Amino acid sequence: MTAGSKLPRPQIDVATWSDAGSRDALDLVASSVAEMVGFEIAIISVVRGEQMYAVSVEGSNEAATAMLGLSTPIAMVLPELERADDWGRFHFVPHERLEVDADALGWVPDIQPLDAPDAWHPLDLLIAPLYADDETMIGMLSIDVPISGFRPDPTQRHLLERYAVQAERTLRMAVERNELAERIRLAEAARRVVRFATSQDDLESVLDDCRHPLLEGFRADFISLRTYATGDLAAAGTPLTGLPDHMTETVRAVARRGWAAQQVVIVGDQTPGDPFLDDVEQGIGTEAIATLGLGTVMLVPLGAGHECLGHIVLGRKDPNLLWSPDEQSGAIDIARDIGQAVVSSRNLLREQRLVSELRRLATYKSQVLSTVSHELKNPLSAVTGYVELLEADPSIDGDARRSVLALDRAARRMSRVVDDLLLLAQVEDPEGGRPTEPMDAVPALLDALELTRVAARRRELTLEVSAPEGEVPVCCDPADLDRVLTNLVSNAVKYSPAGGTISLALVDHDDSVELTVTDQGIGISAADQERLFTEFFRSTNPQAVAQPGTGLGLTICRRIVERHGGRIEVESALGEGSTFRVFLPAPERAGTSLS
Numbered sequence: 001m002t003a004g005s006k007l008p009r010p011q012i013d014v015a016t017w018s019d020a021g022s023r024d025a026l027d028l029v030a031s032s033v034a035e036m037v038g039f040e041i042a043i044i045s046v047v048r049g050e051q052m053y054a055v056s057v058e059g060s061n062e063a064a065t066a067m068l069g070l071s072t073p074i075a076m077v078l079p080e081l082e083r084a085d086d087w088g089r090f091h092f093v094p095h096e097r098l099e100v101d102a103d104a105l106g107w108v109p110d111i112q113p114l115d116a117p118d119a120w121h122p123l124d125l126l127i128a129p130l131y132a133d134d135e136t137m138i139g140m141l142s143i144d145v146p147i148s149g150f151r152p153d154p155t156q157r158h159l160l161e162r163y164a165v166q167a168e169r170t171l172r173m174a175v176e177r178n179e180l181a182e183r184i185r186l187a188e189a190a191r192r193v194v195r196f197a198t199s200q201d202d203l204e205s206v207l208d209d210c211r212h213p214l215l216e217g218f219r220a221d222f223i224s225l226r227t228y229a230t231g232d233l234a235a236a237g238t239p240l241t242g243l244p245d246h247m248t249e250t251v252r253a254v255a256r257r258g259w260a261a262q263q264v265v266i267v268g269d270q271t272p273g274d275p276f277l278d279d280v281e282q283g284i285g286t287e288a289i290a291t292l293g294l295g296t297v298m299l300v301p302l303g304a305g306h307e308c309l310g311h312i313v314l315g316r317k318d319p320n321l322l323w324s325p326d327e328q329s330g331a332i333d334i335a336r337d338i339g340q341a342v343v344s345s346r347n348l349l350r351e352q353r354l355v356s357e358l359r360r361l362a363t364y365k366s367q368v369l370s371t372v373s374h375e376l377k378n379p380l381s382a383v384t385g386y387v388e389l390l391e392a393d394p395s396i397d398g399d400a401r402r403s404v405l406a407l408d409r410a411a412r413r414m415s416r417v418v419d420d421l422l423l424l425a426q427v428e429d430p431e432g433g434r435p436t437e438p439m440d441a442v443p444a445l446l447d448a449l450e451l452t453r454v455a456a457r458r459r460e461l462t463l464e465v466s467a468p469e470g471e472v473p474v475c476c477d478p479a480d481l482d483r484v485l486t487n488l489v490s491n492a493v494k495y496s497p498a499g500g501t502i503s504l505a506l507v508d509h510d511d512s513v514e515l516t517v518t519d520q521g522i523g524i525s526a527a528d529q530e531r532l533f534t535e536f537f538r539s540t541n542p543q544a545v546a547q548p549g550t551g552l553g554l555t556i557c558r559r560i561v562e563r564h565g566g567r568i569e570v571e572s573a574l575g576e577g578s579t580f581r582v583f584l585p586a587p588e589r590a591g592t593s594l595s
Contacts, residue, residue, distance in 0.1 A: 011069040011320035012053045016219070017046070019181060022174035023055065029170050030058040033143060033163045037156050040145035041109065043067060044130075044167055046175060047138050048324065050074055050272070055174075059145070066107040071320075076100055077140070080125060087157055089164040095123035114149045124151065128164040130171050138175050141167045179326065186330035189217020193334050197341030201348050203227065206341050207237040214314065214334070218327055222294055222315030227302065227342055228252060230309075233349065240313065243288055250284045251299065251311060259301035259308035264328045268296025269319035295319025300331040304339035312338070384411045438587040441474040441481065441513055442467050445506055448485035452493050460498045467506040474513040475585045480560045485515065487553045488580050492519035495578075512566070513586050518579040524572040532570060533558040557582075 014023070030042040041059035045052040051071040057064040080100060084091035113121045130139040141164055146152065152160060196209035207225050215223050226237040240248055254277065258265055265276050267285035277285060289297050294315035302310040312335055390396055390404045449463060456463055474481070492502045500520040507514040524532065535555050561568045565585045572578035 011071060011318075012048070012055075013321060014053075014055050014069045017053075017055055018174045018178035022170075022177050025170045026056040026167075026174055027058065029163065029167045030056045030141075033141070033160070033167070034058045037143070037152070037159045037163065038147045039143045040147060041143065043142040043144075044171060045072065045140045045142070046171065047074065047140075049322065051322075052077070052140055063107055063109075069320075074137075077127070081127075081129070084125070084127075087152075088161050090126055090128045090157070090160055092151070093125040093127075095121040095125075098123055098125055109145045111145060116150070118151045120146050120149055120151055126152070128160070128167070130164070130168040132172060132175070139171045182324060182326045183330075186217055186326060186334075189213045190330065190334050190337060192217075194337050194341075197338055198344075201345060203236045203342065203345040203349065206338075206345055210338055211238070214312065218298075218314050218331065219316070219321070220314040221317045222292065222297075222313070224311070224313040225302075225338075226313075227310035228308075232353075233346055235310075237310065240288075240292070242291055247284055247288045247291075250281055251288070251313070254281060255299060255301040255311040256308040258299065259303040260306075262332060264301075264323075264331055265299040266296065266323055266328075267299070268322070271296055271319075271322065289315065293317070296322065298323045298328065298331060300335045302335045302339050302342070304336070304343045309339050309342050380411065380414055384408075384415065387411055438473040438475055439478050439481070441472045441476075441506055441515065441584075444478065444481045444485055445504060445515065447482060448489050449504060451486055452489045455490070455493050456502065459493065459496065461493060461496055462501040464501060464503045465505075466503070468508055472506055472508045472513055473587050475587050476564045476566075480564065481584075484557045484560055484582060485517075487557050488517040488582070491553065492517050492521065492578075495519065495521040497521065500577075509586070511586055512583045515582040515584070516579060518577065520577040523574040523576050524570065524578055525574050529570060529572060533568070 017023070026044050030044050033042040034040060041057075041063050043054050043058075043063075044056040045054045050073060052074055053069060053071050054067045055069075057068045080093050080098065081091050083097050083099070084093045109122050111120075111122050113119045124144075126143050128141040129137050130141060132138045143160070146156075192213035193210045196213065197206050200206045200209060207227070211223055211225055214220070214225070224238050224240050226239055227235060229235040240251060243251075254265055258276070261276070263276065265274050265285075267274065267277075267282070267289055269286075269289075273282050285297075289295070292315060295317050296319050297313055297315040300312040300314065301308050302312055312331065314331070387404060387408045391401075391408065396404060445465065445467060449465060453463065489502070489504065496502060496519045502520075503516070503518040505514075505516040505518075507516070533554050535552060558568050561582055561584065566583050568583075569581045570578060571581075
């Protein structure tokens with residue numbers, strides 16, 4: 001007769017377990033046991049978790065069909081070993097001592113026992129546990145149906161002992177190769193996930209690219225890769241479509257607990273209840289996999305640091321294809337890698353939003369400055385015009401004329417402020433960048449020198465210039481470069497005592513051009529240097545405050561230089577003068593011509 005278990009039993013796909021060479025070697029050992037010792041059936045099983053799975057069955061096709069890949073709980077076999085007769089490596093349990101239900105064996109040979117002492121009974125059990133080097137049980141060799149019809153004699157037992165040793169060696173190698181192959185498969189999945197996850201900036205693209213490697217690496221039929229909404233960021237990835245809200249909320253709650261414990265959660269028709277879940281959660285999980293049309297799922301929490309960011313749900317339709325320990329630990333490692341990619345993508349998204357907001361604010365600021373400046377320009381022009389009329393009136397003299405002159409000075413100062421505000425709005429406009437075609441920096445430097453030569457002569461200042469012969473190409477707009485140099489040289493003249501020297505230098509580096517303005521003036525304190533390039537800042541030095549200015553000149557210089565991809569630096573000390581250095585990018589040398 002044949003008998004199957006009344007309850008469905010977990011199975012594995014033997015064709016994908018270990019490698020073909022190892023499976024062939026196990027089949028050869030099982031076949032040798034059957035042929036050389038005189039048995040019809042030989043079965044080699046491997047331990048995976050709490051079950052043993054038959055990976056090699058030699059004998060009748062009926063036995064192979066019924067037992068290959070089928071599981072037997074280890075907890076069912078161990079008590080029988082304690083009741084067994086010790087035959088060395090083999091243990092024999094006569095049918096009259098066997099307590100396990102025959103149905104739980106999965107298959108019972110259809111034979112009629114002989115009417116003789118020591119005759120073999122269909123429910124007799126002859127098994128040899130197989131061990132790893134560390135004495136951990138890795139499998140079992142089972143034999144059944146002796147050709148003689150009798151229980152093994154001493155000679156057969158001696159042969160069985162030798163084949164048990166060979167079966168143990170062969171199974172050890174097969175288990176090691178299976179573990180190695182599984183690690184390689186998971187490592188390849190992890191490598192592909194990391195490669196795809198780090199090659200994309202968009203979070204949806206990161207998650208989408210990780211789907212196929214995960215499905216393939218874990219031999220899954222279903223995947224839900226989902227990140228949870230947090231703060232200003234929405235959820236991303238593939239949701240668990242078809243599940244009611246209370247089920248998805250349970251998945252999230254379990255995933256968050258799982259990340260804190262750094263473990264996966266498994267639910268399946270053939271899987272014992274996961275102790276990580278309470279009865280309610282277990283019931284919801286069972287209902288959820290039925291709704292999704294799956295037989296078993298592995299819920300993998302996704303996160304980084306202490307924060308759970310989402311989940312990976314991997315599902316298999318076959319409830320008998322269980323998740324190995326290597327798959328469970330590998331899934332957590334991969335979830336960490338994806339979690340880091342999620343954090344990077346989210347940080348990049350936040351930075352992009354911040355940059356966009358800063359650009360919007362800069363545009364708004366530029367518009368406000370431009371609007372206010374233009375609104376001031378018109379009435380200021382009227383004021384200036386009327387002041388000129390009053391100045392031309394010969395009847396106005398004495399205190400009245402002094403008042404008119406004071407009004408003229410104030411109007412002109414306000415005009416300079418308005419002009420600087422308009423210029424600041426122009427250089428800060430994100431949409432108003434100027435082209436940076438190559439130009440010769442030498443004429444710009446000399447022009448700035450000529451514009452300030454008269455003022456320098458009045459203060460008895462000496463102007464020195466150091467520049468290479470020939471052209472010095474630089475990437476900048478001519479008007480912008482003129483504005484920067486004129487401002488820096490004018491400041492040097494303004495804040496230098498009579499009889500001093502102002503030096504202008506132009507240095508051509510490989511990839512940049514350096515323009516330097518050095519004076520022997522009043523200098524700038526370290527505290528003032530930290531705020532020197534901010535809008536409307538005036539030095540705290542009383543000597544500097546005594547000079548007229550809007551506090552916008554250096555701000556405008558910095559904005560112009562940075563807009564052209566350069567930088568501006570200052571070196572100064574109180575009473576020792578200042579040096580301003582402007583670095584602007586040089587054009588590509590090959591083929592550059594300004595003529």
